[in-house]
Amino acid sequence: MTAKVWRERVTYTAMSLLVAWHTLAMVVAPAPGTSDLIKGLRTVLDPYLQLFKLDNQWNFFAPDVGEEGHDPLGVILRYVIEDNAGMLHRFDPTAGLNWWHPSSIWFRAWYLALLGSQDDFGVQFAALFCREHADLHPVTITLYAAEQKDYGPLDRLRGKQPLDAEFVKVTTEKSFPCPP
């Protein structure tokens, strides 16, 4: 058998192995990791999936609309700044985001990350927000999570809005001192 034929066979085998491997990775990555089979396959595939960021669930707005991955819908960050005269100033940072710019998605995601891990990110955020409102001479900043509650078609027909007080549950989160 000539070298050319061998080369072709080896190339064909390598191509076949690569497509089979990648297909397996694409199918296994989003599969629920509850079965032994998937767990076993994941042990082998994990480095490949992680290295190329293929370990994705493809669960857009699912199973429930409000619980996609770590980005829950209908949870909004608000904060109150206390100035050096003891006055309180309330802010809704998502309201000022530019809907057309991708930064609105990053900031939104970042605000949710803050609400999820206040011990990790609270200090950085306090510094950022306090710097933003330096003209108020802020002393402390307190975070609030506003969570949207049931808002139905009848409420709409009655002229109510999804962010009216009766449809939002506000929880007081942590307070952070502003850096000097």
Next chain:
Amino acid sequence: MSALDISARAGRKAFAAAEHAWSRLWFQERPTTPLELVRIGVGAALLLHYLSASSYLFEFWGDAGLLPRALALRDADPWMQSVFFYFTAPWQWIAFDALFLFCCAAFTAGWRTDWVKWIVLIGHISFVYRNQYLIYGVDKILAALLLILCLAPVGRAISLDRVRAVRRAKRARLDAVLPPYSGRWAGACTRLMQIQMAVLFFYSGTTKLMGEEWWHGDALWLVFSSEEYYNGLLLDLFARAYWLVNIATYGTVLIELAYPFLIWQRATRPYLLAAAILLHVQFAVFMGLFYFSFVMIMGHLSFLRIEWLRRLGAAWKRAIGDMEMIYDGKCGFCVRSMVWFLAFDGLQQIRVRDFRKNPSPVVSDAQMEKALYLVLPDGRALPGFEAYRYAVLRVPGLWWQIPLFYVPVFSRLIGHPIYNWVAGNRGRLSSILLRSRRS
């Protein structure tokens, strides 16, 4: 014949049949055109997206920003790598960002695609892993599509790499035709991307079935009444006709579930493709998910049949009609310009004629001494700048020049004198070109 012989023959037959089926599934010879369309779309989307990110580079992806390196590394597995983990000085962030953006532009244009595509992949994954809190669906889809594009032999069509290859062939002979690229690996990578899209829709549809809001048909009401995707007009409409919410919710699930099964069949593919694209257009319009929807639509383009694209190209050629460009074959500068010009004519809409060897029945030699001419299907002949201007709008490979040739008043005001100067000095320009080539 012994039983052993019979079973060996049957085994060989079965193996040959399996090998044939495997080959048909994966390794059919195909051009890269659908993948090139995905490359252009994905590249342009990445370029725009990360250009917008540049002003937030240090805030979101820098060590002194909102996510210090130690916190980013705390959540990262050893296989989750980012070049940003290794940078120490601000200039390194800026230099890498500039290189990455340049490669995104080159990837879109298909310039040196074989290596810029890897930098685009590395850059995208680096951004994703440096701050995982910022990523959402589209970043994951992009990583999946980019890896397949990196494995694929992209850049062989609708690209500057193709233009360069055609130019090389035409420099030897102006009427040379470079056959379009096609290969078995291109077929395999197209199939990989199709499977990726089908798997994505399958899991997206089946996970929705596990949620009560989707089962009860209320999901879209919840989406549009959320602060993030609030749409007052739609909510007013839905509140009056709630059955529309049910239809839209079930319709979404139905399309996502039908797609992975019916997209493969010849008869159903056009409908599923149209339904999936329409679904994403609606996500863009009603939810503002432009980036996500655009990238998803690009992924769906991997299902475009080659014959559809060929028919589209043929229909375009028919609609525009034949064009003939008449040039001066004695002028080296003119020939070189023609080579460049024709290298962008991927559909081969323009025929060429050297008036020195083959005089035109439409344009006299005296006219040709002053400028090149384009003879249109109706027999009219346009000289110089007007010839280029006419062709630029009608040859898809030249569309990128439209902004230069079609600025009202300005293009003609500047274009005519420039062309006339070049045409008047073409002899001198040719000798300069010759001298520079010799030296």
